[in-house]
Amino acid sequence: GPKVLQIPSHQIIDMGQMVTLNCDPVSNHLYFYWYKQILGQQMEFLVNFYNGKVMEKSKLFKDQFSVERPDGSYFTLKIQPTALEDSAVYFCASSPGTGGAWEQYFGPGTRLTVL
Amino acid sequence: GDSVTQKQGQVTLSEDDFLFINCTYSTTTYPTLLWYVQYPGQGPQLLLKVTTANNKGISRGFEATYDKGTTSFHLQKASVQESDSAVYFCALVDRRTNAYKVIFGKGTHLHVLP
Numbered sequence: 001g002p003k004v005l006q007i008p009s010h011q012i013i014d015m016g017q018m019v020t021l022n023c024d025p026v027s028n029h030l031y032f033y034w035y036k037q038i039l040g041q042q043m044e045f046l047v048n049f050y051n052g053k054v055m056e057k058s059k060l061f062k063d064q065f066s067v068e069r070p071d072g073s074y075f076t077l078k079i080q081p082t083a084l085e086d087s088a089v090y091f092c093a094s095s096p097g098t099g100g101a102w103e104q105y106f107g108p109g110t111r112l113t114v115l
Numbered sequence: 116g117d118s119v120t121q122k123q124g125q126v127t128l129s130e131d132d133f134l135f136i137n138c139t140y141s142t143t144t145y146p147t148l149l150w151y152v153q154y155p156g157q158g159p160q161l162l163l164k165v166t167t168a169n170n171k172g173i174s175r176g177f178e179a180t181y182d183k184g185t186t187s188f189h190l191q192k193a194s195v196q197e198s199d200s201a202v203y204f205c206a207l208v209d210r211r212t213n214a215y216k217v218i219f220g221k222g223t224h225l226h227v228l229p
Contacts, residue, residue: 004158033216042221043159043204048214056214091158095215102147102208102215106158 002026004107006092007074012113018080021110023092025075032075033093033104034067036060043091049075079112087114117142117209121220129228134192136223138205141186147208148181148188149217154201159219162203163190200227 151159181188
């Protein structure tokens with residue numbers, strides 16, 4: 001089936017540094033998402049992106065977070081600066097459009113460890 | 116706001132046992148309820164969706180239905196196999212905005228013993 005790729009699979013950085021998580025969504029999909037899952041807890045919505053703009057963001061999407069998809073390349077989540085509580089697995093998802101906007105395909109996740 | 120509650124954190128069964136996982140939901144809109152399965156090292160995969168009360172969604176031997184009266188929905192399988200060992204998430208699509216974000220339950224770890 002359709003696949004979403006995420007790069008890297010693991011990232012270890014020091015607190016205060018910047019990190020960029022990359023997502024290669026399913027081609028022709030129009031909606032893009034980031035979710036955060038802290039170990040042992042449920043996955044939570046961070047942000048949704050469509051037509052070059054953030055449509056909705058949760059309270060977890062702090063001011064230090066930003067997303068973009070320049071020229072149809074990777075959909076990225078940037079955290080600058082990082083904090084200890086940002087350690088989690090971040091999942092990217094994409095969905096095709098208004099008819100199937102709810103049908104989101106997830107990547108395998110990027111495990112971020114902030115030291 | 117919309118929410119999903121999934122209380123069964125872990126279920127251990129033997130092969131050929133019957134599986135039943137239950138969730139409850141709360142929403143102010145018409146519910147679109149989903150079940151995802153997540154295998155180790157992978158992202159969640161959509162297993163089933165249910166959009167009409169008392170109508171079954173069926174996929175890979177799994178069935179899902181929801182009850183509007185009790186605002187509950189469940190996943191079942193008549194005979195589990197060791198390969199079904201995974202984490203199962205119930206989820207609700209938040210339709211209040213055009214973002215269509217998915218609200219996940221906490222997940223049920225299913226361990227199927229050979």
